[in-house]
Amino acid sequence: MAGTSLEVAIAAGGTAGHINPALALAEELSSRGHHVRFFGQSSKLEGTLVPQAGFELESIRVTGFDRARPWTLVSALVRERAASARVGRAFAERGAPDVAVGFGAYVELALMDRCRKQRIPYVLHEQNSVPGLANKTLAAGARFVCVSLPQARPAFRGRVRREDAIVLTGNPVRRSVLGASREAGRAALSIPGDATMLLVFGGSLGAQHVNEAIARLKGRLLANPGLRVVHSTGKELYDGVASSLALTEAERERWQVVPYISNMGEALAAADLVVSRAGASSIAEIAALTVPSVLVPYPLATGDHQTTNAHYLVDAGAAVLFADDSIDGEAFADDLLALVGDAERRERMRACARGLGQDRAAAKLADVVERAAAR
Incomplete structure (x- = not known):
């Protein structure tokens, strides 16, 4: 979108494998004149890597759940709803994004839930050949699901709105x-x-x-x-x-x-x-x-x-x-x-x-x- 500056929200966290591709995208978007802010947990790795790279981090608190202990799903859902509300307040205070991007892991759920409620388009990116649960769960509402490897395509077929919504981009690498x-x-x-x-x-x-x-x-x-x-x-x-x-x-x-x-x-x-x-x-x-x-x-x-x-x-x-x-x-x-x-x-x-x-x-x-x- 030459000449149009976008507000882009990115959710990435937990491991460098999620965060570094997100930072690579943020670097590219910034070079095109867009403004990027991250949503994640300040107590986790993104709390260090995102500010070090010069990007804003809106802090939210979420937890995953242990499949071996199904009862942990209740506390995870409570925190996810609270995090979604926190994202909504950030949108109200500082403006909603034009588009959001999620890089997998449970930290993206709150951002994408808020985008869905406010009809803000979002894109997902999957780094691995075997997609994670968060991306598979959110794929139905995504404008595009981008994959790093062609082997990941089959996992999203039937989960997206259209077959051409699955796009092979590769896995972004930092400058x-x-x-x-x-x-x-x-x-x-x-x-x-x-x-x-x-x-x-x-x-x-x-x-x-x-x-x-x-x-x-x-x-x-x-x-x-x-x-x-x-x-x-x-x-x-x-x-x-x-x-x-x-x-x-x-x-x-x-x-x-x-x-x-x-x-x-x-x-x-x-x-x-x-x-x-x-x-x-x-x-x-x-x-x-x-x-x-x-x-x-x-x-x-x-x-x-x-x-x-x-x-x-x-x-x-x-x-x-x-x-x-x-x-x-x-x-x-x-x-x-x-x-x-x-x-x-x-x-x-x-x-x-x-x-x-x-x-x-x-x-x-x-x-x-x-x-x-x-x-």
Whole structure:
């Protein structure tokens, strides 16, 4: 909507996997001249990340319910109604939005309920291949349901007003990640420009089995003299991994072990190959920065959704997939070592990732939000 400034309300919270895509959309919308404010819980992660990014957060209080304890639904509904009333007061005091966007999780229910009552259009965005309950519940009233992965489409069929209300946008990635460069990333990590860099990470909590499998391959990996490894273990797992690797001073020059990577954009931009779990945010960032990857989905993820997530890259030719129970075998070791040594194969995988256009996801989602407001 060129020339028209919109008021956009966004609900996202609980985990970085919900909040960061929402912030990526907010950055894009702001760059187009729209005003964005968030609704969420100041006591949760959004209470830190949203103000840090320079956006307003209207604080509401909600709780989810435990399916194993159905009676908790009563208190959850009471708080959701109170939160909806709080959103209504915010609308009355500061003006109602032209359109709202929900990024899943129960924190969006109050905002979307208020929008439904006041006939304000709303859009939903689903990051995972297996949609959550909140988005499935709210889909019937949404102008559009945007999905990150094509595998999520079937879960919304029959729940939306029209088939064309389901739009594949990809999962938005923040500009700080998209703007990272190989040169800056390598400078930050002290990686020579002509080295091959392998990045290993399992999310903020780490992935113990992946850590163990990579540690066992230390000798074979370091036998490649041009290889540098950056290994993010997860904060709780760091001491155990460092002990099992038992790196010598010379080996530490080539194998960096860290508990957590604060600037994942720089690390991914610097990398030639990634070994990772397959969470929605990891998949989005790997695809956006077109890094060849070896994906090991977390086997206990709800509905095995990480395996489905991984197929977004695997089916495009941008990644290879190994089940968690297979990474102790020779096939995993052989393929990883072969990829480390095969620059041409990695470049073909990078080209396949580039073809997905994941770096344009925030813009595609912003286009849909503008369309929803215009109808």
